[in-house]
Every structure is written in structure tokens, then in C-alpha cells.
Amino acid sequence: MSQKFSNSDQIRVVSTFSDLVHTNFKGEMNAICWHRNLNGDFKEIVAKLSLKENITEISAEDLIALQLSEKGKIAREIILNDLRLLTDFGASPSLNLLKCYERDDEFDFISTDVYSFHVDRSPIATDTFLCTYYGAASDIVSNSQAEQKILIPEIRVKLKKLHDGSDEEFEDFLKENYFDLHYQLHENAVPINLGLGHLWRLAVDHPKQQVLPCVHRAPRENEGEYRLLLIC
Known part of the structure; x- marks a missing residue:
């Protein structure tokens, strides 16, 4: 069930919730596990929960x-404890039973x-927390291995x-339609799967952010x- 991670330029691995929320992002490090x-x-x-829509929030x-x-x-007590920890920290966690997300094929x-590699953006200082308890898990990739799609000449021409x-x-048009949040991987890019059971904190693009936001995607x-996913 578990995947082994080691500290790298991008990822810091910690062993407590306190370290997860109090370790500062710095340099190229924008993901904490x-x-x-x-x-x-x-x-x-998962088998005993009822899916009412493609994404059903579980209380x-x-x-x-x-x-x-x-x-x-x-397993239930682990999930409830994660919800309590994040709520006490001041976050607003949501537990989702997930069949699929809406796709954009316009x-x-x-x-x-x-499903496209992207970053999260917020008008206030915040982070993205997520944990996949069951099902396919999300991926992240180093910023050095990806490029904003709006900077790729042939895509930029079509957007214009x-x-x-x-x-x-x-530029405002690109932001208003979220085109600037999405990335294309370089040919030699090696995404990292976040695995099951680990609670992750990913850097978000916000006005006070000191590092590059973490590029990630849903699987x-x-x-x-x-999937059974905690996210906030």
C-alpha cells in the first residue's frame, strides 16, 4: 500500500503532522510528505459508502x-483523525468519494x-493538502521538468x-480562463506518484508565496x- 519517498530538491519527507504544517517551503522544495x-x-x-454524483462529499x-x-x-479512525488535525490547524478538509472529475475537451x-498537469492559485496565503486512501493516486513533477503551456509558441498562437x-x-484573458495554470511536461520528465496513505502539502501560487507552486495532476x-480522497 505504501510507497517509499526520500528527501530531494523538490520533496521533504517528515514523520509528524506538526512537521508537515510547520516546515517552510524553500528553494526548489515545494512538496512536503x-x-x-x-x-x-x-x-x-469505499464499498459501504454511496456515490450520489461523480464526486460525493463524505461527512x-x-x-x-x-x-x-x-x-x-x-481505517475510519485514521480518516477522522486526519480531518480533525487539519480542521484544528485552520484548514477546511473535504473527504470525497470520487468516480471521476469533469473533463475539459473543448x-x-x-x-x-x-487531469492536466497544473498548479493551484489562491488570492490568500494557503497550501493544498491531499491524501488518497484508496484508488489511483495523484502525480507531481518538478518545475524544471515542465513548461507553462501558454509559453509554448504553437499553443500561444492558437490562444491568441x-x-x-x-x-x-x-494576459488577463489567459488568467481568467485558467490557461496559465496548466503545464506541458518535457520529454524526459519523470512524474512522481504520491502513493496511498501519505498526507501531502503542496505549494500554491499566491501573493506571498516564496517558491514556485507545485505542478500536479489528478490520476x-x-x-x-x-477513489477515496481527502483534499483541502
């Missing part, structure tokens, strides 16, 4: 109401859905054809399998 080997039966929880009350085996109870040369306005307004889901 609270590395964990979780016990418990998360598959049982703590929903979890508590489940009739579970001993291993299922262990243009064949650029996509703005979460979409823009009905002056050159001065073009293509495994056939016939839901």
Missing part, C-alpha cells in the same frame, strides 16, 4: 454511521481540467486566435474503482 504506513481496510469503507457523520469490521474501524490543444480583444488584454481512475 508526511510519510505513513497505514493499517486498516479502506476498501471496505464525518457518514463515516461514523457505517457498520465496519475491526480493520474498517481502524479544445484539442489545451485542457484546463485537473481565441482571444477577442487587444494584446494588452491577452486517470482505475477501471471500475472509486
Whole structure:
């Protein structure tokens, strides 16, 4: 279930929640992993939850109401504890049972859905936290291995054809439509899968950010399998 990570230019591996939230991003390091080997039966929880839409938010009350085996109870307590830790820290965690995200296939040369490598942006200082308990896990990639799609000449030309306005307004057009958040990997890029059970903190693009935001993407889901994902 667990994937082994080591400290690198991009990733800092920590062993406590306190270190996860209090370690500062710096240099090329824009992803922090609270590395964990979780016990418990998360598959049982997924099997007993009800998917109402492609993305269904699961409340703590929903979890508590489940009739579970001993291993299922262990998994539930881990999730509830993660929700408590993040809430007490001041974050707003959401637990999602996920079949799939909405896809953006309007243009064949650029996509703005979460399956595309992208960064998160916020008007205030914040971070993205996520943990996949079950199902396919997300990927990140080093900023040096990716390029903003809007800087790629052939894509930029096509975007300018979409823009009905002056050159001065073009950059605003790119931001308003989130085109500037999406990245294309270099040919030799090696994405890193975030694995199951680890709680990650990823750098976000915001006015006070001191590092580059973390480039990441949602995975293509495994056939016939839901994901159980904590995110905020």
C-alpha cells in the first residue's frame, strides 16, 4: 500500500503532522510528505459508502454511521483523525468519494481540467493538502521538468486566435480562463506518484508565496474503482 519517498530538491519527507504544517517551503522544495504506513481496510469503507454524483462529499457523520469490521474501524479512525488535525490547524478538509472529475475537451490543444498537469492559485496565503486512501493516486513533477503551456509558441498562437480583444488584454484573458495554470511536461520528465496513505502539502501560487507552486495532476481512475480522497 505504501510507497517509499526520500528527501530531494523538490520533496521533504517528515514523520509528524506538526512537521508537515510547520516546515517552510524553500528553494526548489515545494512538496512536503508526511510519510505513513497505514493499517486498516479502506476498501471496505469505499464499498459501504454511496456515490450520489461523480464526486460525493463524505461527512464525518457518514463515516461514523457505517457498520465496519475491526480493520474498517481502524481505517475510519485514521480518516477522522486526519480531518480533525487539519480542521484544528485552520484548514477546511473535504473527504470525497470520487468516480471521476469533469473533463475539459473543448479544445484539442489545451485542457484546463485537473487531469492536466497544473498548479493551484489562491488570492490568500494557503497550501493544498491531499491524501488518497484508496484508488489511483495523484502525480507531481518538478518545475524544471515542465513548461507553462501558454509559453509554448504553437499553443500561444492558437490562444491568441481565441482571444477577442487587444494584446494588452491577452494576459488577463489567459488568467481568467485558467490557461496559465496548466503545464506541458518535457520529454524526459519523470512524474512522481504520491502513493496511498501519505498526507501531502503542496505549494500554491499566491501573493506571498516564496517558491514556485507545485505542478500536479489528478490520476486517470482505475477501471471500475472509486477513489477515496481527502483534499483541502
